Amino acid sequence: MELLLAEIPSLHHDEDARVLRDCVDKKALTSSIYKLLTFAGTRCPVQAQFWSAKAPHKVRLFGWLVAKDRVHSKANLLKKHMRSEDVCELCHKESETTNHLLFDCCRVAALWPALGVSQPLCCRSIWDAKPASPTADGCWSTVLLLLLWRIWNHRH
Template sequence: MELRSDTRVGSEYDGSHLGRFWRSIWSCNSPHKIRHFAWRACRDVLPTKENLVKRKVLSDSCCDECKLAEETSGHLFWSCQRARDIWSLSSLFQESWVQLFGSFMDMLWYVVMVAQWEWEHSDVEKLIVVAWALWSNRNECRNRGVKKSCQALLQGALEYLDAYQACVVELGNPKQPVEPEHRLAGVGILIRDAEGHLIGACSKKLEAPLGAIEAEAKAVELGLLFARDLSIQDFTLESDSLMLINVLQDLSPPPSSVAALVYSLVAMSHSFRCVDFSYVGCNGNRPAHLLARHALGIAELSVWVEETPCFLEQALKQDVVATFID
């Protein structure tokens, strides 16, 4: 499945090193939801109070914790006193207290790319999981939950990471049973601009016995979520399932097996500025099929942002040439 957008995602960081930075983040031995949190925090798309004010959801961006500054990602995860207390307890930042990080991306870029000789990859994993725990408890408090002490938050986050990594080691034992291949489905998502340049791509393995229409509906769902995370508002969503496209265009009723999901997809599409659904034949969707095939050989999810997977380069070039010839 593919999305074509008229906008490109920019970055103020050195493009020549950005790929290495993202590879380091996505290779962290931590749950996908935590790696995805880090990616969203770096893209500054978390619903901090600063962002909610920009979206006109809130009128006040003051930090609920300290009441001293605007709640930006840089303040929330670094300069707020609660964050400082947590990092002090963690001993992760030793000689870095003089640094001024304006955003979460600044902080993570520093430890991964600037101070890389001082930081083990395992320490980067700890930093991200602690930041995730801080964000999660912040949200719990905003919903009248219990505010954890800095010590409890830090200890709980690190224990959670240890437990996850222990499970990964155990599941990696060859004696463990392997899921039958026929129970798996692969999903490939491709986002390109109007000239065919790659904005982002992802492969995801679905460990469920899904039929073709069900798998394609899940692909559309993942594509919409991916576009939202990349802050893309105008795009054409292409699928090689004519049945599903007809359903999404309200030209035919949905099959009962995907009816609930289709209604959810239509509602989700309304949260964007403009989404068009378009059918494309299998021959015109080869890059997405390669991503879907790649998904069957990965653990869970692979994401590429502003970089091209090596196995996709030739197919993308051929697809762009064919598009402009047509």
């Protein structure tokens, strides 16, 4: 037994510290960890579009959730075991994912071509869409956010 104990390296009594190699200050703060987990430590490429929009804060926050596919759609709630089914309440045909609800559902799919936005759309590519009218370019991110918000509120 003494032989086994002799081979155990001695532990020092210094206080443990959590550090992150890739962070400037090396401290393991929640915000640092979150930044690394989301977009691999880089900024969300479309965040300027919805954070700078002239829309209420809750609408801009909703845009951020859409970009990250974190909206509480039935499909996302089913993954968290908070729902027993995920069928869309509007069309009763497909799984209610964020993409389905905002872009693909038969109740909203005609809206986007009418605005001059080409298909296919998804939570990430919608932010790259350009309006059909160049005059709307300055307020497009606000219009887009408000449209997404209105579609979401119609469902809820």
